[in-house]
Amino acid sequence: MKQTILVVDDEQDMRDLLQRSLEPDLNCRVVTAGTGEEALKKLSDSSFDLVLADIKMPGMGGLELLGLIKSQHPQQTVVMMTAYGGIDTAVTAMRHGAYDFIVKPFEYDALLVRLEKALERALLIRENRQLRIDRGQRDGLQDLVGNSTIMKRVYETIRTVAQTDLTVLITGASGVGKDLAARAVHQLSPRRSGPFVAVNCPTVPEQILESELFGYRKGAFTHATQNKIGLFQEASGGTIFLDEIGDISLAMQAKLLRVLQEKEIKPLGDTRTISVDVRIVASTNQDLAAKISRGEFREDLFHRLNVLPLRLPSLQEHVDDLPLIAGHLLRKHCAALDRPLKRLSPELMEIFKKRAWTGNVREMENLIIQGILFADGVEIQPAEVGLGGPQEAAAGIPTGMDEELLRLTYKEAKAKVLEAFNARYIGRRLTDTGGNVTQAARDCGLERQALQQIMRRYNISAENYRQ
Ligand SMILES: Nc1ncnc2c1ncn2[C@@H]1O[C@H](COP(=O)(O)OP(=O)(O)OP(=O)(O)O)[C@@H](O)[C@H]1O
Numbered sequence: 442m443k444q445t446i447l448v449v450d451d452e453q454d455m456r457d458l459l460q461r462s463l464e465p466d467l468n469c470r471v472v473t474a475g476t477g478e479e480a481l482k483k484l485s486d487s488s489f490d491l492v493l494a495d496i497k498m499p500g501m502g503g504l505e506l507l508g509l510i511k512s513q514h515p516q517q518t519v520v521m522m523t524a525y526g527g528i529d530t531a532v533t534a535m536r537h538g539a540y541d542f543i544v545k546p547f548e549y550d551a552l553l554v555r556l557e558k559a560l561e562r563a564l565l566i567r568e569n570r571q572l573r574i575d576r577g578q579r580d581g582l583q584d585l586v587g588n589s590t591i592m593k594r595v596y597e598t599i600r601t602v603a604q605t606d607l608t609v610l611i612t613g614a615s616g617v618g619k620d621l622a623a624r625a626v627h628q629l630s631p632r633r634s635g636p637f638v639a640v641n642c643p644t645v646p647e648q649i650l651e652s653e654l655f656g657y658r659k660g661a662f663t664h665a666t667q668n669k670i671g672l673f674q675e676a677s678g679g680t681i682f683l684d685e686i687g688d689i690s691l692a693m694q695a696k697l698l699r700v701l702q703e704k705e706i707k708p709l710g711d712t713r714t715i716s717v718d719v720r721i722v723a724s725t726n727q728d729l730a731a732k733i734s735r736g737e738f739r740e741d742l743f744h745r746l747n748v749l750p751l752r753l754p755s756l757q758e759h760v761d762d763l764p765l766i767a768g769h770l771l772r773k774h775c776a777a778l779d780r781p782l783k784r785l786s787p788e789l790m791e792i793f794k795k796r797a798w799t800g801n802v803r804e805m806e807n808l809i810i811q812g813i814l815f816a817d818g819v820e821i822q823p824a825e826v827g828l829g830g831p832q833e834a835a836a837g838i839p840t841g842m843d844e845e846l847l848r849l850t851y852k853e854a855k856a857k858v859l860e861a862f863n864a865r866y867i868g869r870r871l872t873d874t875g876g877n878v879t880q881a882a883r884d885c886g887l888e889r890q891a892l893q894q895i896m897r898r899y900n901i902s903a904e905n906y907r908q
């Protein structure tokens with residue numbers, strides 16, 4: 442992109458001369474203004490890398506113009522031109538933020554050298570600003586790592602939903618980063634300077650959840666010795682994150698529905714309602730559609746929550762990102778545990794890539810922490826994190842047999858392994874076909890409809906695989 446210069450001079454000849462010669466010689470675009478007022482107008486309409494302004498002009502003088510430019514655009518690079526004998530004014534100009542000054546009449550080549558330098562500075566400023574914007578956006582995305590198409594889409598969705606004040610429902614298996622995503626939505630939203638209040642619904646006992654969320658008045662129940670503000674009020678001006686909302690009781694669902702509809706809460710024991718200014722983000726790792734059909738989750742609440750759905754992929758669906766995420770977690774935990782940096786051995790990396798991660802990134806993170814603590818060398822070996830036994834050796838069959846599965850019933854464990862298998866198998870078919878369901882079905886040896894049914898059941902979207 443060409444750099445732009447705004448030349449401000451009351452003399453038409455000077456403006457024409459500068460425009461005609463600087464454009465080719467500096468390979469830039471030159472716009473001119475005959476007065477300070479006109480210059481300000483042009484500066485408010487578009488941005489310029491450099492302003493080259495005469496000090497002595499009728500009406501608004503160059504110094505006044507400089508002051509106004511600097512108050513509105515402190516970073517703007519400005520070079521002043523002054524007639525011989527006006528050196529004192531030029532020094533004043535420098536003190537007021539001009540980058541350089543040029544004495545008229547000037548030698549053209551000397552002018553070029555000075556302007557080149559000023560343009561270089563402007564370029565640096567522009568690059569720094571872009572860097573800061575990029576970094577700001579990355580920071581907003583918290584610790585979410587991954588360069589795959591599917592993760593890039595997640596970032597895009599996060600950025601888009603963050604701009605609105607609408608309710609977001611984050612879905613995804615356990616350990617896929619739902620918590621991180623909720624924080625990112627808040628950080629990238631206009632509410633970022635407000636509070637972020639996270640409520641892990643299943644960990645709060647049912648009887649307490651209501652008073653935690655909505656607060657209570659003194660005397661509402663035996664131990665209510667004073668008024669207590671609820672989390673909804675605490676989150677005022679910010680975001681409340683209702684984590685694992687799939688687990689709350691039907692009675693609590695009814696109360697939440699009212700809050701979502703009315704944007705009002707009613708503390709326990711209070712007769713009045715209080716309106717709250719809160720953005721709601723909820724998450725679940727449960728299949729809410731199945732819960733609805735079993736009568737365990739209210740359909741009306743689901744629709745109130747699912748205004749903007751944000752689905753996070755399981756680790757198998759973006760196994761390409763695994764080395765990157767593993768590297769990120771290794772650096773993070775080696776630093777936190779104050780250990781020298783370790784890496785995964787190639788054998789362990791292979792096992793990781795083939796593994797059926799039922800607990801997704803969180804499960805991998807646990808193994809990485811174990812590896813950092815227990816591995817002897819710089820490279821973490823499979824045996825050092827309890828892997829690589831006969832099970833894993835079985836040519837990449839996703840056994841996924843680990844402690845977490847053994848804590849579940851047979852039915853639950855089978856459902857988890859099946860989900861992981863489907864995400865991985867179908868994810869791979871869709872990756873290979875660029876999201877073409879018809880062709881993926883053919884590769885799977887299934888009817889298109891059958892594959893679509895499975896994809897619906899496991900919440901797999903072909904859209905995510907299209908480039
Ligand atoms: N894409 C990712 N990049 C880097 N780290 C990740 C990513 N996804 C998850 N993690 C890490 O994995 C762990 C689990 O993430 P998080 O708590 O956000 O998941 P979750 O979906 O809320 O899990 P759960 O269902 O168990 O509550 C965290 O330590 C998080 O930092």
Ligand SMILES: [Mg+2]
Pocket residue numbers: 619620684
């Ligand atoms: Mg979570």
